[in-house]
Amino acid sequence: MIDLAFGQATSAGHRAVNEDALGIYAPRSRQESRSRGWLFAVADGVGGLEAGEVASARAVQVAVEGFAQSPEETSLASLLPRLVQHANAAVHDEGLRAGHRERGIATTLVLCALRNHVAHIAHVGDSRCYLIRQGTAHPLTTDHTWVNEQLRLGLISAAEAAESRSRHVLARTLGPERFVTADNNTAMLQPRDLLLLCTDGLSNALTSAQIARTLSQSDDPEALAQALIDQALAADASDNITALVIAIRAVETMSMYRGRPYTRSGA
Secondary structure (H helix, E strand, O other): OEEEEEEEEOOOOOOOOOOEEEEOOOOOHHHHHHHOOOEEEOOOOEOOOOOOOHHHHHHHHHHHHHHHHHHOOOOHHHHHHHHHHHHHHHHHHHHHHOOOOOOOEEEEEEEEEEOOOOOEEEEOOOOOEEEEEOEEEEOOOOOOOOHHHHHOOOOOOHHHHHHHHOOOOOOEEOOOOOOOOEEEEEEEEOOOEEEEEHHHHHHHHOOOOHHHHHHOOOHHHHHHHHHHHHHHHHHHOOEEEEEEEEEEEEEEEEEEEOOOEEEEEEO
8 A cells, every 4th residue: 555645736827728637546445555556647738739628638537537447456557558548549539529630639648656665657748757756856757759759869969959949849649640659667666755747837947956846845745736836937937837746655565475465564
């Protein structure tokens, strides 16, 4: 089992419509916390295309519902990519139904599932997940942008990537195509860790160091999420901004003793 607290905040920023969405699945018992776990989801409807808010809300809805309906004890490493595919198909179909055949609708999506002492992450786009440990923010995702793809292939330097005018142009999103590839990651959790899921309205406005510093100011994840939003707005963030902060209080580690599994709690 994992003991945690979470808080969330969102803002339209300087835009008329907030195209961000977030969702949470909370287990209903200690047993379900061990067997199914928690799911946190954040999505950012792609600006410039129609119905971005529809795309992000649909992606989050499908992912959370799919997690809730999955069999207990399902491998999270295999479940999360399937949830991303289901969400992608739903957004793709929604675009066709709404008549957006030429341009489609699109959204980013980042999922973080927690069970016992392990965080499983799957994402498409540039919505991020950070692990904050001992005052440092460690990115658990890599933005799916054309610039990052060129950097990965060695076509441009890191300095050129940082200055590129197209550094925020997405190379991968949910919706435009019937199938999409998610990137996956895992992290072993410790008590007093923080996890942050956020949209690019936050990560474009604040550096990793600023994020880590802000998240050290309180033990209340709701207050921390709002503090991040306020700081991004103060930095004149022009995009929608969403922050979901998860504070890890205690974790259970699965081990074996004389051939039988048992749990060790840490706080």
